Amino acid sequence: MKKQIVVSLALFLSFLIVHSQTDEEPAVWSHEVEKLSDLEYKLTFKAAIFKEWYIYSLYTAEGGSMPSEFEFINAGVDYELIGKTVEGKTYTKYTEVFDVDETFFKNEALFEQKIKLIDPDLKQISVILYYQICKEVCVLREEVFEISLDGSTFVSQKKKTIDERSALMSSALKLDLKNKELLEQSELNSTEGSSALWMVFGLGFLGGLIALFTPCVFPLIPLTVSFFTKQSQNKSKGIVNAVLYGFFIVLIYFLLSLPFHIFDSVDSQILNTIATNIWLNIFFFLIFVFFAFSFFGYYELTLPNSWANKMDAASSKVGGILGIFFMAMTLAIVSFSCTGPILGGLLGSTTLAEGSVATNLTFGMTGFGLALALPFALFALFPAWLNSLPKSGGWMTTVKVTLGFLELALAFKFLSNADLVGNWGILKREIFLAIWILIFVLMTLYLFGVFRFKHDGPKQKLSKARKALGLLSVLATIYLIMGVFNLISLKTLSGFPPPEFYSINEKASDCPLGLNCFKDFEEGVAYAKTENKPILLDFTGWACVNCRRMEEKVWSKPTIYPILRDDYVLISLYVDDRKELEKEKQFDFKYDSGRIKTIETIGQKWGTFQTINFNSASQPYYALLTPDLEVLNSGVQYVDAVTYEEWLRQGLKRFQASSE
Known part of the structure; x- marks a missing residue:
C-alpha cells in the first residue's frame, strides 16, 4: 500500500508539472508547397525554435527520447508518399540516461516530403506532426497543417476561425521591431550556471551532514565501521569494504535523481512551472507541512519494513561487493524517516535555484550522499576517531525538531507563490515575514527549553551547542523583525519573501x-x-x-x-x-x-x-x-x-x- 501511495504521488506530481507548462509555444511552425509536376508536389514544414529549446528528429535512435512523427491523412488513398521524409540540419549528442546518441533540431527544424497524387482532382490535404519540444523540460505537442495544393484557401468544416476583432488584436500584438537581429547578437547572460550547480551541491552536502546527526543515521556509524573492521580478514580489507560501502551510498543517492531526467518533467526553475502553477505550489506546501510535523514527532515517515528486510537478507546471502551494495541500500531505507524530509527540502531548494531542476537535483543528491558516506570511509581509515564521537542522546531529537521548523518556513514559500500568482492578497510581504518570525520565535523557545514535544527525552540542562543554536535563532528573529520595519534590507533572503511592493501598505508603490x-x-x-x-x-x-x-x-x-x-x-x-x-x-x-x-x-x-x-x-x-x-x-x-x-x-x- 505504501509503495502504491509513493508511486501515485510521483505520477500525480509528474502530471501536474507536464500540464502546468506555459501556454506559449517555443516553436512557431509554417509550411510551403512546391509543385514539381502535374501530379507531384514537395511539402516543406519549418519551425523557428526558441533559443535553448530543441525538437527530436524523426530518426533519432531507438531506446532514446520519443522521435517526431508525421501522420499524412489519407495517404495511400488520395496520394502516395515518394521516399522518406528528408530533414534539414540536425545535431547529435550522447545521452547518458538512455545510453544512446540522440538526434535533434535546434534553432530551426526543417522537414521535406514529396508526394504524388492518386486523385488528380485533389486540392487540399491535412498533415499532423506529433513531437516533443524540450528545454530541460519536455512537452508533448501536436501541430496540424492544413495544406492547399493550388494556393486557394483551405476549407474545413472543423477549422476554427477568428472574427475580425480578434484578427485586429492578434495583429496588434505583433511588433514591427527594427534591428531585431540585435537581440541575438551578443551573449551577455551571466556565466553563473556552474557556480550555481556547485552551490546546490554544497546545499546537498550540508543537508547530508545534518542528516548524519539524526537518530536514524548517527548510531549506525560506529556499528557499521566496527562491522567492517572486525569482520574482515585483515585491516586493509576492512578499509576497502568500508570505502566501497561509502561509494555505494553516494551511488544510490545519485541514482535516485535519475528519474527526474527520465521523466523530463521537472522545470529548471520551477520558476516557470512550479513557481507559476497555483495548485502545484499548494501541493508542495502541504507536503512540506507534512514533513515538518514528522520531524516534530507526531508520526514517522517510513518505507515498508519488507524493503529493508529484503535488502538485509540479500546482503547476507550474496556477500562480496554486491552484498555491500545491498547493505548501503538497507541504510538508505531504514534512515528514510530522517533523510526523507531533508531530501524533500533539498528538492524544494533546487526548484528555487537557477538552472535545470533535474541537473540541480543530481548535484544536490550527490552532495547529500557524499556527506553521508564520508564518515564510514574516514572512520574506517582512522578507527581511533570513533572514540571522539559524541554519544547518542536527546541532542539528536533537537536536531530533528529544528529541521522541522525550517521545513515549515520553506513550506510557506510555496504557499506564497500560489498567493502571488493568484493575486489573492493573503500573504502580503509583512504577513509572510510575520509568519516566519513566529516560526523562528517558536524555534527559539523550543531550543531554550520553554516548551517540549512529546518525543523529547527527560528534561536536562541545556548544552552549549543547543544554546548556541538558540542564539542563532534569536538573531534570525531580530533580523526578520528589523526587515519588517524597514530598519535593514533583507537582501540575503532575496527571492523568498514576496516583493516589497506586494505590501499591506496601500500607499506603497506597486513597482x-x-x-x-x-x-x-x-x-x-x-x-x-x-x-x-x-x-x-x-x-x-x-x-x-x-x-x-x-x-x-x-x-x-x-x-x-x-x-x-x-x-x-x-x-x-x-x-x-x-x-x-x-x-x-x-x-x-x-x-x-x-x-x-x-x-x-x-x-x-x-x-x-x-x-x-x-x-x-x-x-x-x-x-x-x-x-x-x-x-x-x-x-x-x-x-x-x-x-x-x-x-x-x-x-x-x-x-x-x-x-x-
Whole structure:
C-alpha cells in the first residue's frame, strides 16, 4: 500500500508539472508547397525554435527520447508518399540516461516530403506532426497543417476561425521591431550556471551532514565501521569494504535523481512551472507541512519494513561487493524517516535555484550522499576517531525538531507563490515575514527549553551547542523583525519573501523599488514618446525568484538604480498574472501556423507577446527599445550587476546616437 501511495504521488506530481507548462509555444511552425509536376508536389514544414529549446528528429535512435512523427491523412488513398521524409540540419549528442546518441533540431527544424497524387482532382490535404519540444523540460505537442495544393484557401468544416476583432488584436500584438537581429547578437547572460550547480551541491552536502546527526543515521556509524573492521580478514580489507560501502551510498543517492531526467518533467526553475502553477505550489506546501510535523514527532515517515528486510537478507546471502551494495541500500531505507524530509527540502531548494531542476537535483543528491558516506570511509581509515564521537542522546531529537521548523518556513514559500500568482492578497510581504518570525520565535523557545514535544527525552540542562543554536535563532528573529520595519534590507533572503511592493501598505508603490513603471506596453510606449526616453522592457512574474533577485540585488545598486529611475521608462509585464482581462479585451490569437489560442488573462497576453516578438519564454527577460521600437541591445536574463550596468549604458549610448 505504501509503495502504491509513493508511486501515485510521483505520477500525480509528474502530471501536474507536464500540464502546468506555459501556454506559449517555443516553436512557431509554417509550411510551403512546391509543385514539381502535374501530379507531384514537395511539402516543406519549418519551425523557428526558441533559443535553448530543441525538437527530436524523426530518426533519432531507438531506446532514446520519443522521435517526431508525421501522420499524412489519407495517404495511400488520395496520394502516395515518394521516399522518406528528408530533414534539414540536425545535431547529435550522447545521452547518458538512455545510453544512446540522440538526434535533434535546434534553432530551426526543417522537414521535406514529396508526394504524388492518386486523385488528380485533389486540392487540399491535412498533415499532423506529433513531437516533443524540450528545454530541460519536455512537452508533448501536436501541430496540424492544413495544406492547399493550388494556393486557394483551405476549407474545413472543423477549422476554427477568428472574427475580425480578434484578427485586429492578434495583429496588434505583433511588433514591427527594427534591428531585431540585435537581440541575438551578443551573449551577455551571466556565466553563473556552474557556480550555481556547485552551490546546490554544497546545499546537498550540508543537508547530508545534518542528516548524519539524526537518530536514524548517527548510531549506525560506529556499528557499521566496527562491522567492517572486525569482520574482515585483515585491516586493509576492512578499509576497502568500508570505502566501497561509502561509494555505494553516494551511488544510490545519485541514482535516485535519475528519474527526474527520465521523466523530463521537472522545470529548471520551477520558476516557470512550479513557481507559476497555483495548485502545484499548494501541493508542495502541504507536503512540506507534512514533513515538518514528522520531524516534530507526531508520526514517522517510513518505507515498508519488507524493503529493508529484503535488502538485509540479500546482503547476507550474496556477500562480496554486491552484498555491500545491498547493505548501503538497507541504510538508505531504514534512515528514510530522517533523510526523507531533508531530501524533500533539498528538492524544494533546487526548484528555487537557477538552472535545470533535474541537473540541480543530481548535484544536490550527490552532495547529500557524499556527506553521508564520508564518515564510514574516514572512520574506517582512522578507527581511533570513533572514540571522539559524541554519544547518542536527546541532542539528536533537537536536531530533528529544528529541521522541522525550517521545513515549515520553506513550506510557506510555496504557499506564497500560489498567493502571488493568484493575486489573492493573503500573504502580503509583512504577513509572510510575520509568519516566519513566529516560526523562528517558536524555534527559539523550543531550543531554550520553554516548551517540549512529546518525543523529547527527560528534561536536562541545556548544552552549549543547543544554546548556541538558540542564539542563532534569536538573531534570525531580530533580523526578520528589523526587515519588517524597514530598519535593514533583507537582501540575503532575496527571492523568498514576496516583493516589497506586494505590501499591506496601500500607499506603497506597486513597482519594484518604488520605481515608476507601466504594466501595459502601449501606455509605457506612449509615455516614452512624450519623454523621449528609451524603454526597459521587463518580462517578469509574480512568483519568479530570479526576477526578485535581479530587482533587489542588481537594480538596487547605487550605480544602476539612478539609471533605471532617470534614464529609462520601465515597462514590467507579468507573464504569470492570472487576472482575467476585461471581456472586451479578450480575444483569439492566431499563430502563423494556423493554431488558435484564446487570450483570457493578463499573463496569457504578455506571455504570447514575449514569445512571438522576442523568441523567448523565460523570465526574467529584459529588452531595450526606443519609443519607435528600435532594438538597442541584445536581450539579457539573469546576470550580475556589472554586466547589467554595462548593458544599460550601451543601450543609452545607442539611443543617444540614434537621436542625434
